[in-house]
Amino acid sequence: MDRPYTIINVAVTADGKIDTFERKGSAISSKRDKERVDEMRAAADGILVGGKTLLEEQPRLTVKSEALREGRIQRGLSPNPIKVGMATIADIPLDSDFIKAGPARVVIFTTSRTSIRQLETLRVQGVDVFVDDAPRVDLNKMMTTLKKIGVNHLMVEGGGTMNFELIRLGLVDELAMYIAPMIFGGVNSPTLADGPGIPRDAAIELKLMDVEKWEDGGVFLRYKF
Numbered sequence: 001m002d003r004p005y006t007i008i009n010v011a012v013t014a015d016g017k018i019d020t021f022e023r024k025g026s027a028i029s030s031k032r033d034k035e036r037v038d039e040m041r042a043a044a045d046g047i048l049v050g051g052k053t054l055l056e057e058q059p060r061l062t063v064k065s066e067a068l069r070e071g072r073i074q075r076g077l078s079p080n081p082i083k084v085g086m087a088t089i090a091d092i093p094l095d096s097d098f099i100k101a102g103p104a105r106v107v108i109f110t111t112s113r114t115s116i117r118q119l120e121t122l123r124v125q126g127v128d129v130f131v132d133d134a135p136r137v138d139l140n141k142m143m144t145t146l147k148k149i150g151v152n153h154l155m156v157e158g159g160g161t162m163n164f165e166l167i168r169l170g171l172v173d174e175l176a177m178y179i180a181p182m183i184f185g186g187v188n189s190p191t192l193a194d195g196p197g198i199p200r201d202a203a204i205e206l207k208l209m210d211v212e213k214w215e216d217g218g219v220f221l222r223y224k225f
């Protein structure tokens with residue numbers, strides 16, 4: 001395979017939302033789910049976030065548990081996986097947690113709509129920047145590049161627009177999903193796969209691999225594509 005083995009990880013409400021209509025990165029995961037996510041991060045070579053999530057939330061994407069970071073070091077790895085951001089215009093502030101929290105290699109995939117000045121500023125900060133001369137980031141090419149730079153296992157942490165596009169292009173192998181016992185509602189609240197959608201006869205089928213009922217009232221599901 002000339003792309004990483006790719007798992008989308010997501011926390012959804014019982015009504016399938018990954019955030020409220022306010023789109024401020026609402027907490028959905030329980031304590032146990034946060035621990036599971038941290039373990040999944042520690043097992044990945046890279047963690048990918050989409051443009052809106054990157055620019056509006058500027059996530060740290062580091063492994064929180066010291067023991068898990070230590071475990072990576074014991075395995076001859078860096079303490080944190082590579083942080084991967086993709087955005088049409090990569091106007092991410094240099095003092096953001098995404099750039100600064102680490103130590104971690106930071107890679108950004110963007111387009112020529114990002115100013116040359118910003119591209120240079122990112123590179124001076126040590127960020128590896130890949131630029132497509134296209135209206136949006138070429139996700140197929142991004143995946144091939146990630147494999148080439150050593151990402152064999154990629155964890156994807158949203159949001160819904162990028163998730164859908166990756167799924168539509170057949171670039172995802174697994175879906176890991178924590179369903180929290182709560183409802184957000186809202187026709188404009190994001191879901192795990194947004195974008196334009198596809199008709200019923202093109203529906204992407206999943207194989208259910210695992211179901212766990214948790215004491216916090218949530219359910220953990222694992223699907224294979």
Ligand SMILES: NC(=O)c1ccc[n+]([C@@H]2O[C@H](COP(=O)([O-])OP(=O)(O)OC[C@H]3O[C@@H](n4cnc5c(N)ncnc54)[C@H](OP(=O)(O)O)[C@@H]3O)[C@@H](O)[C@H]2O)c1
Pocket residue numbers: 009010011012017018019020023024025026028049050051052053054057086087088089136137138139157158159160161162163165190194
């Ligand atoms: N609960 C969870 O597990 C979880 C995890 C992550 C995020 N979230 C939530 O998800 C929401 C953000 O999701 P989102 O759907 O608005 O944005 P997103 O998926 O984070 O980013 C999508 C943006 O990436 C850019 N992009 C560039 N090339 C692209 C391509 N080839 N295909 C698709 N997008 C491309 C586009 O920006 P342009 O439109 O500027 O071109 C697009 O709008 C937030 O509310 C966040 O809190 C929830």
